[in-house]
Amino acid sequence: MITTETSLTRKALSGKRVLITGTTGFLGKVLLEKIIREIPDVAGINLLIRGNKKHPEAHARFKAEILTSTIFERLRETDSEALEQFCEQKIQCIGGEITEPCFGLSDQDYQQLAATTDIFVNSAASVNFHEALDTALRINTLCLNNVADFAQDAGDIPVVQISTCYVNGYNNGIIHEAISKPTGQHIAVDEHGYYDVARVFGELQQKIAQVKASTPSPAQPDALTELGLREANRFGWGDTYTFTKWLGEQLILKRMIGKTLTILRPSVVESCYASPKPGWIEGVKVTDAILLAYAREKVSFFPARKAGVVDIIPVDFVANSVLLSMAEALNEPVASRIYQCCSGSQNPLGVERYVTTVCEEVRINWRKYPKLARKEPQRKFVLVNKGVFIGAIKVMKQLTTLWDRLRLRSATNKSKALKMVESTLKLANIYANYTSPYYVFNSDKLMALAAKMGERDQQLFPVDAAHIDWDRYFKEIHVAGLNHYGMEDRSKVEMPEALEEDRVESQLGENSQAPA
Ligand SMILES: NC(=O)c1ccc[n+]([C@@H]2O[C@H](COP(=O)([O-])OP(=O)(O)OC[C@H]3O[C@@H](n4cnc5c(N)ncnc54)[C@H](OP(=O)(O)O)[C@@H]3O)[C@@H](O)[C@H]2O)c1
Numbered sequence: 001m002i003t004t005e006t007s008l009t010r011k012a013l014s015g016k017r018v019l020i021t022g023t024t025g026f027l028g029k030v031l032l033e034k035i036i037r038e039i040p041d042v043a044g045i046n047l048l049i050r051g052n053k054k055h056p057e058a059h060a061r062f063k064a065e066i067l068t069s070t071i072f073e074r075l076r077e078t079d080s081e082a083l084e085q086f087c088e089q090k091i092q093c094i095g096g097e098i099t100e101p102c103f104g105l106s107d108q109d110y111q112q113l114a115a116t117t118d119i120f121v122n123s124a125a126s127v128n129f130h131e132a133l134d135t136a137l138r139i140n141t142l143c144l145n146n147v148a149d150f151a152q153d154a155g156d157i158p159v160v161q162i163s164t165c166y167v168n169g170y171n172n173g174i175i176h177e178a179i180s181k182p183t184g185q186h187i188a189v190d191e192h193g194y195y196d197v198a199r200v201f202g203e204l205q206q207k208i209a210q211v212k213a214s215t216p217s218p219a220q221p222d223a224l225t226e227l228g229l230r231e232a233n234r235f236g237w238g239d240t241y242t243f244t245k246w247l248g249e250q251l252i253l254k255r256m257i258g259k260t261l262t263i264l265r266p267s268v269v270e271s272c273y274a275s276p277k278p279g280w281i282e283g284v285k286v287t288d289a290i291l292l293a294y295a296r297e298k299v300s301f302f303p304a305r306k307a308g309v310v311d312i313i314p315v316d317f318v319a320n321s322v323l324l325s326m327a328e329a330l331n332e333p334v335a336s337r338i339y340q341c342c343s344g345s346q347n348p349l350g351v352e353r354y355v356t357t358v359c360e361e362v363r364i365n366w367r368k369y370p371k372l373a374r375k376e377p378q379r380k381f382v383l384v385n386k387g388v389f390i391g392a393i394k395v396m397k398q399l400t401t402l403w404d405r406l407r408l409r410s411a412t413n414k415s416k417a418l419k420m421v422e423s424t425l426k427l428a429n430i431y432a433n434y435t436s437p438y439y440v441f442n443s444d445k446l447m448a449l450a451a452k453m454g455e456r457d458q459q460l461f462p463v464d465a466a467h468i469d470w471d472r473y474f475k476e477i478h479v480a481g482l483n484h485y486g487m488e489d490r491s492k493v494e495m496p497e498a499l500e501e502d503r504v505e506s507q508l509g510e511n512s513q514a515p516a
Helices: 008-013 025-039 058-066 068-091 108-114 133-153 197-214 217-235 240-255 286-295 315-331 351-364 386-406 418-434 444-453 455-460 470-486 488-492 497-508
Strands: 019-023 044-049 091-095 117-120 159-162 173-175 260-266 268-270 301-305 313-315 335-341 382-384 439-441
Touching: 008 315, 008 455, 019 025, 019 313, 019 382, 025 068, 058 091, 068 091, 091 197, 108 133, 108 351, 117 133, 117 315, 133 159, 133 217, 133 240, 133 301, 159 240, 159 315, 159 439, 197 217, 240 260, 260 315, 268 286, 268 315, 268 335, 286 351, 286 418, 286 470, 301 386, 301 418, 313 315, 315 335, 335 418, 335 444, 351 382, 351 470, 382 386, 386 418, 444 455
Parallel strands: 019 044, 019 117, 044 091, 117 159, 159 260, 173 439, 260 335, 268 313, 301 382
Antiparallel strands: none
């Protein structure tokens, strides 16, 4: 019987050993923290972490890059000894590469991991729009073969695969928690209703090989990025990230027919709404890149569909959805499920309202956000429709380039006006598809799951965006969190002005993340 004291999620996960990938990333950290804080009876947490230059060994990387994160401040403040103890007794760090068969582990380590895992959450991905097609395919798509193999080798354990709502590609209207249909080049469907993506992989691999054979090494990354965008567009997606995530969904759905699989699709994941710290965020995410550019007076107008619904969901809601999905998968195995963790249908937030709220907050209270804005942004942020934007930016680029030429300015000494036009163009290339939405993500199935899990779980693991007060979130939580946590790394070193500018440029350009 469900009472207000019973948490089905805690009960389902009690005594279970969980394998998680992607915990050096944003969502992975929040999920890990929540498990430690709210599921103390979990038997163990295995973290698959790849080594990096600074920390080649997984455990060293865990200690240096995960455990030191401010996401654990609350746990540390409550009982730092208990946190240390939990980590020592229950967390196992495994140095592995998810794109390699058997994660690149020795036979013995692989068998050991398989024997000590009851459920697998795969959060690892490349969320970069500018990713080269071969890399994006490896990490967002093909590695799911290794995930499915592992699930089978571990005794047909459940898998929770983190995907993205934006696998909808160019589909418009209400987007349900179901398989998304490509709108471009035809892909045949098999007898189970899944798309025949094996043929697509073959075609893509051939094109990748051709590009590699015909392009000198230094130019290959750009050529493979271009190829990714071209192929994504051809099949019905705006970028390589969402295209390869869709391919990944298809691959794993097919590989896990008759097994236990939950695909969880978040929309644009932003700072914590409530727990463990309101406003906690890592780095500058998606729509925040535009806000940061505005705060730094690099952008003051942008293409957007004002009446569209921008779908933002706080990261704690996403971590909670993962936990509910895990519990359900353990309680009711052998099923294929798709959930969308989003706000569109529960609490729609208009593009215009969102942009006006955050930009005005920064403009009016800029002194409260010294890491975001160094002075008061002089202009209001203006949204224009795509057609107007394309015409206006073309003319502005011509005029500012001409002006720079007349003033004999070199490419390394561009005027502020030309830089502004270029930053706007760069950001528009990446984000314009997402600021002009003609679709609304629906989360009825996730809401039904939350209802099924009962009252206690709704309190402990809230997932319903209807409870979000958007004005409070943006004005009191998110912008402050972005300034405090998101810009954290930048504040550690006092950069000379010129270098600081370069860092912001790169933050706004190549390193910007996809509206994943
Ligand atoms: N952020 C969003 O707005 C958003 C929205 C919708 C869906 N999602 C999905 O949510 C999940 C988590 O996203 P996030 O924002 O947390 O991303 P993130 O901060 O970029 O983290 C990505 C994680 O994936 C790991 N990873 C990447 N390549 C790997 C590889 N080859 N082998 C092992 N690990 C690898 C990274 O490890 P390293 O540190 O070693 O690189 C990192 O831990 C992803 O599946 C993403 O598609 C995110």
